[in-house]
Every structure is written in structure tokens, then in C-alpha cells.
Amino acid sequence: MVQHAQNAKRRVNLVNLDPAAEAFDYQPAIDIKELITLEDVMDEMDYGPNGGLVYCFEFLVENMDWFEEQIGEYEDDYLIIDCPGQIELYTHIPIMREITHTLHRIGFNIVGVYCLESQFVEDTSKYFAGVMSATSAMFNLEIPHLNVMTKMDLVSSEQQKLMDRYFDPDPLLLSDEASKQMGQRYHDLNLALARLIDDFSMVSFLPLNIKDEDSIAYVLSHADNALQWGEDQEPKEPEDEIPDIAENDD
Numbered sequence: 001m002v003q004h005a006q007n008a009k010r011r012v013n014l015v016n017l018d019p020a021a022e023a024f025d026y027q028p029a030i031d032i033k034e035l036i037t038l039e040d041v042m043d044e045m046d047y048g049p050n051g052g053l054v055y056c057f058e059f060l061v062e063n064m065d066w067f068e069e070q071i072g073e074y075e076d077d078y079l080i081i082d083c084p085g086q087i088e089l090y091t092h093i094p095i096m097r098e099i100t101h102t103l104h105r106i107g108f109n110i111v112g113v114y115c116l117e118s119q120f121v122e123d124t125s126k127y128f129a130g131v132m133s134a135t136s137a138m139f140n141l142e143i144p145h146l147n148v149m150t151k152m153d154l155v156s157s158e159q160q161k162l163m164d165r166y167f168d169p170d171p172l173l174l175s176d177e178a179s180k181q182m183g184q185r186y187h188d189l190n191l192a193l194a195r196l197i198d199d200f201s202m203v204s205f206l207p208l209n210i211k212d213e214d215s216i217a218y219v220l221s222h223a224d225n226a227l228q229w230g231e232d233q234e235p236k237e238p239e240d241e242i243p244d245i246a247e248n249d250d
């Protein structure tokens, strides 16, 4: 993607926001690991990987001046910000909202790109699960949003035909299929999910095959459109303090 954008004469930089990332194909311009690493947090605080990751992001939010200073150098560029895969960060706690709000405040337009691995989507029920978590992240972040089905180079041409129905989904067909896989008792639930997918037509996926230039260009052009759309939107203040469960007896 970086190569493709550079060929189109765009200045693109990578930002790593994953404190557990180990190896990079490209050197990131900004790396959260210079501020904090998951390994250090797990060692020093005796946290597990999920608690440790939340701690790293709380630490980042407390040190937003570090992030702002780093990112300020790239204010005229495109940034691809790689974030950790743990869904909790986007759905359960308002930390990512805080970060997107900061980016808006200092003048960046943002598009959230939710990546679902094609290998994960073996059947319609898993596709539904992916759609639900993508929708949850989309509602929580309230920024322009794209869903991308990644690793399409690993999908056989036979599977590809089956997957085409996820790129332009027909809700009735999908709910019938899911009910066949899961049993009729889930029919009404599957139908409700399929209608939700249909009502929010933005919950569809763009296929990405990194070995195919056209596919890369297609995803980047959608991202560009979403960024321009985002220009007209007023940024929303982040809401909700992180709830203090210990103090809530209910």
C-alpha cells in the first residue's frame, strides 16, 4: 500500500500503535514502542496480555503530548496507523475514541479500516460474527468507516465464488444459509441480523488481495472517498469516562 501510494506521488508514512508488534516490513515513522511496550508492562505490572494492552493505551492517552509532538511532523502526509487486533479497544472502552478525537483536533481527517481475515469467514455464521463486531466498532468510534476482507490471495477460486455473496450481501439468502448451518431455532435471530446488515448498507466488505495492484487501488480509492467525506463532519467529543466497576455495587 505504501509503495502504491508513493507511485501515485503521495507522501505516506506508517505509524505503529501496537505495543506488542515484533517485526515490520517497513520502518514505522512513529512507534508506540518508543513510549511503552506490552512486554515491559506484563513483566513489571504482572498483567496478562489483555490487561497489559489496555494499560499501554491508558498510558498513551495520559501521554498524548508525546503522540501529538510526533505526529505534528507529518501533518501534510497520509498516515497508515496500524492498531492492535484486540476488539475490546474499539468496542468496550473509550480509549480509541480519545485517540481519534485528538487526531481530529490537530487537523487530521480519519477513516477507520476494520480488517476481517478471509480465512476467518468459513461460513455465514462467522461472517455474521465479523459483521457484528465491525458494526460495534463503527458505532463506538463514530468516524468514517470501511470494512476490508483481507488475505484474499489465500482464497481459492472456488471459495472466491462463495465469498462474492459477502461483498454485495443479499440478506434473505444469507439468513436462510445461516439457519441451515445453525438450526431453525435461530431463524428469527438470523433474519434480524441479515436485516441489520441490509439496513446499514455500509456494513459490507471490500476484498483486498495484496498481490493484486487493482485490488490495492480499489481499497485506497474507497479510503480516499471516506476521508473526503470525513472533512465535512464535525468531530464528536469523546464521551463516557472509563466506568469504575469497583465503586458500582449494582
Ligand SMILES: Nc1nc2c(ncn2[C@@H]2O[C@H](COP(=O)(O)OP(=O)(O)OP(=O)(O)O)[C@@H](O)[C@H]2O)c(=O)[nH]1
Pocket (backbone or CB within 6 Å): 018, 083, 084, 085, 086, 150, 151, 152, 153, 154, 209, 210
Ligand atoms: N498471504 C498473506 N499473508 C498475510 C497478509 N497479510 C498479513 N499476512 C501474514 O499473516 C501473518 C499475521 O499477520 P497479520 O494478519 O497482519 O496479523 P498481526 O497484525 O501481526 O496481528 P494483529 O495485530 O493481532 O491483527 C504474518 O505472517 C503476515 O506476513 C496477506 O494479505 N496475505
